Amino acid sequence: MSGGLEVLASGPLATVQDLGRPGHGGWGVPGGGAADRAALRLANRLVGNPEGAAGLEVTLGGLQVRAAGSLVVAVTGARAPATVDGAPVDHRAAVRLPAGATLALGTPPTGLRSYLGVRGGLDVPAVLGSRATDVLSGLGPAVLAAGDRLPVGAADGAVPPVDVAPRRDPHGGEVTLRLRLGPRADWFPADARSALTATAWTVTPDSNRVGLRLDGPPLERAHDDELPTEGLMAGAVQVPPSGRPTLFLADHPVTGGYPVIGVVLDGDLDVAGQLRPGQRVRFRAVANRDLSTAGGVGT
Amino acid sequence: MRLLPYGDRGVLVELADLDAVLGLHAALAADPPAGVVDLVPAARTLLVRLDPAVASVAAVAAAVRAVRPVPDVDRDGGQVEVPVTYDGEDLDEVARRTGLDVDGVVAAHTGQTWTVAFAGFAPGFAYLVGEDDRLRVPRRDDPRTRVPAGAVGLADAFSGVYPRVSPGGWQLIGRTETSMWDPDRAPPALLTPGMRVRFVVAS
Numbered sequence: 001m002s003g004g005l006e007v008l009a010s011g012p013l014a015t016v017q018d019l020g021r022p023g024h025g026g027w028g029v030p031g032g033g034a035a036d037r038a039a040l041r042l043a044n045r046l047v048g049n050p051e052g053a054a055g056l057e058v059t060l061g062g063l064q065v066r067a068a069g070s071l072v073v074a075v076t077g078a079r080a081p082a083t084v085d086g087a088p089v090d091h092r093a094a095v096r097l098p099a100g101a102t103l104a105l106g107t108p109p110t111g112l113r114s115y116l117g118v119r120g121g122l123d124v125p126a127v128l129g130s131r132a133t134d135v136l137s138g139l140g141p142a143v144l145a146a147g148d149r150l151p152v153g154a155a156d157g158a159v160p161p162v163d164v165a166p167r168r169d170p171h172g173g174e175v176t177l178r179l180r181l182g183p184r185a186d187w188f189p190a191d192a193r194s195a196l197t198a199t200a201w202t203v204t205p206d207s208n209r210v211g212l213r214l215d216g217p218p219l220e221r222a223h224d225d226e227l228p229t230e231g232l233m234a235g236a237v238q239v240p241p242s243g244r245p246t247l248f249l250a251d252h253p254v255t256g257g258y259p260v261i262g263v264v265l266d267g268d269l270d271v272a273g274q275l276r277p278g279q280r281v282r283f284r285a286v287a288n289r290d291l292s293t294a295g296g297v298g299t
Numbered sequence: 300m301r302l303l304p305y306g307d308r309g310v311l312v313e314l315a316d317l318d319a320v321l322g323l324h325a326a327l328a329a330d331p332p333a334g335v336v337d338l339v340p341a342a343r344t345l346l347v348r349l350d351p352a353v354a355s356v357a358a359v360a361a362a363v364r365a366v367r368p369v370p371d372v373d374r375d376g377g378q379v380e381v382p383v384t385y386d387g388e389d390l391d392e393v394a395r396r397t398g399l400d401v402d403g404v405v406a407a408h409t410g411q412t413w414t415v416a417f418a419g420f421a422p423g424f425a426y427l428v429g430e431d432d433r434l435r436v437p438r439r440d441d442p443r444t445r446v447p448a449g450a451v452g453l454a455d456a457f458s459g460v461y462p463r464v465s466p467g468g469w470q471l472i473g474r475t476e477t478s479m480w481d482p483d484r485a486p487p488a489l490l491t492p493g494m495r496v497r498f499v500v501a502s
Contacts, residue, residue: 025339025348026324027488028418028425127482137422138463139482183303183311229419229426231339231346235306255341255419263306266351288304 003069005118007148008102011062014144015209016122017115018054020250021130021139028254031234032134035113035209035250035273039077042167043117046074046094048159053121054131056144058114061107063144065116071097071152072119072159078111078274079169092165094119111170111274123153136210136251170274174200176282177247177268179237184227184259188239192219196237196261197283201245205277211248212275218243219261232256235264235272237283247281249273302360305346310360312345317416317428320345321493322368329369332362340417340492342426376415376493381460382501383408383451387471389439393453396436404472405500407433413458413496418488423462423480425490432456442468449474451498458498460490475501 007014017040020033034040034057041051056063061080072094075082079091083104089095097103105114124131124141133140185193201214219239232238232255236248240258247264249272262283264272275281300323301313314320324340327347331338334354339346349359385405387393394401413427438454443466446452450461452469461467462479479489490496 022348023337024422025337025346026328026418026492027422027486028420029422031337128487139422180304180306183305228342228344229417230311230341230344233305233309233339233346233348235308253420254339255417260305263304263309265307267307 003067003071003099003120003152005065005071005122005150005152006068007144007146007150008064008066009062009146010144011058011060011105013059014063015057015133015135016054016124016141016144016150017057017132018130019052020132021128024128025231025254029128029139030134030137030250030252030254032130032132032137032139032250034115034132036077036115036270038270039113039115040117042092042165043074043076043115044121045160046076046092046162046165047072047117047119048155048157049117049119049121053117054124055118055122056116058105058116059112061105061114063105063116064102066102067097067099068149069152070099073097073103074117075105075114076117076165076167077114077170078108080108080114081106090164092167093163094159110172112276113274118152119159120153120155123151134251135208136253170271172279174280174282175271175275176284177272178265178286179262179283180265180288181262181285182288185261187222187227187259188261189220189222192221193261195219196245197285200280200282203275203277203279203281207275207277209249209251211246211252212272212281214245214247214281216244219245221259227257227259229255229257232260233263235266235269236260237262237264247272300364302363304356307351307356308349310347310349310356310363312347312363314343314345317342317414319368321416322370323363323366324492325369326366327363332359332366334359341419342416376491376495378495378497379489380497380499381475381477383473383475383498384501385473387451387473389470390472393434393436393470393472397434399433404434408458408472409498409500413498415490415492415494415496416457417492418490421462421465423488423490424459425479425488427458427490427496428456429458434458436470438468439470442466446471447474449476451475
């Protein structure tokens with residue numbers, strides 16, 4: 001261990017995250033990991049870590065950590081104003097954190113989740129190959145609390161000579177997510193399928209890392225049969241009997257019993273992971289391949 | 300077998316019954332096609348997750364179609380014995396609903412071989428299917444906010460053991476000391492799809 005972070009304040013919710021624990025769905029374990037994977041990857045690259053090293057996911061700012069030993073850190077994702085011992089420091093840039101210095105994050109004006117990469121990565125114990133906290137399954141380290149001490153691993157390789165990485169801040173207004181209809185789109189009448197893409201859905205406050213609950217006109221079902229439990233993955237838009245969809249995120253349940261009307265594309269999940277309660281979201285359906293005649297020709 | 304698209308990272312394979320699910324799952328788990336990163340078996344479906352950087356949905360769909368399911372006789376998921384103390388809070392209710400008395404419920408639960416159909420709900424929570432419908436009961440109308448770890452329950456066609464304290468709506472008939480989930484064990488889940496389970500009365 002080359003140092004550590006002492007948590008002075010955690011804000012509304014701060015967790016340790018990496019790129020998750022894929023490959024264990026058959027044991028009831030979801031993928032988990034950072035809700036905005038691109039932001040965590042960038043934070044790690046900026047401090048010279050492998051992209052999958054563990055960092056902190058900080059929801060709506062409020063984090064204060066003190067460095068035990070000299071550290072190099074980077075803040076990415078939602079632009080929470082960052083200070084070191086009160087002096088402002090750059091977003092999306094490697095920042096030296098001298099021993100005993102305190103890094104504090106304010107509330108980001110847009111977006112929900114900021115990421116703190118630490119050179120060497122957070123060296124908390126891994127569960128099934130991942131250090132990520134899964135708030136639904138209870139795997140990984142506990143949600144951060146004041147007084148926690150997080151060990152930092154040894155770093156190798158150089159810090160890349162990047163002043164500031166240009167990347168767009170999360171959008172604060174209405175966003176559009178691409179989705180493919182299915183697998184259970186046929187459980188809904190045509191008007192419900194058009195309502196899905198015609199509606200500006202509102203993200204409700206009871207959203208979290210498990211999923212975004214969306215408010216809008218309830219989607220009707222074509223029939224009331226029970227769907228046998230089936231597998232779920234991040235991006236799935238599931239419609240419970242209330243007719244108000246849930247868009248599942250990283251800590252989704254592995255299986256569910258309500259029909260999934262469509263699935264958000266992998267490339268748009270990081271955007272979904274930054275949506276705040278009250279924000280509007282639209283879905284744009286993109287073409288689906290017909291799998292009924294899937295041949296050997298890869299595309 | 301019907302293949303349904305699941306976004307750009309998955310294929311949901313719809314099958315005739317649980318045996319077909321387990322047969323296809325066993326074949327794909329033994330020799331996963333390129334790009335397949337996870338398999339989630341369920342009652343009538345197998346969700347095949349893929350890495351879009353390695354293989355397309357169409358290529359994985361074609362590979363799944365080409366797989367020969369492992370026939371039931373070749374499946375060797377192993378067998379495990381789970382000792383149960385039958386003193387669950389819903390035991391009388393289950394006896395009433397099934398028309399069996401309490402001893403009859405215990406005899407039916409211990410007297411058949413259960414098969415792990417799939418996992419879900421929580422790490423290590425296995426959905427077990429039995430050999431007959433004697434113990435088929437609905438979920439509780441009013442789910443409990445706190446079910447203790449090790450609680451043995453029934454719901455619909457399934458039996459299961461809660462791996463840790465959690466909310467839950469299953470009818471509780473007993474409890475076991477056997478650990479369903481231990482991250483330090485390999486594999487951490489005691490019960491994995493295809494495995495056979497016998498419940499016995501704890502001595």
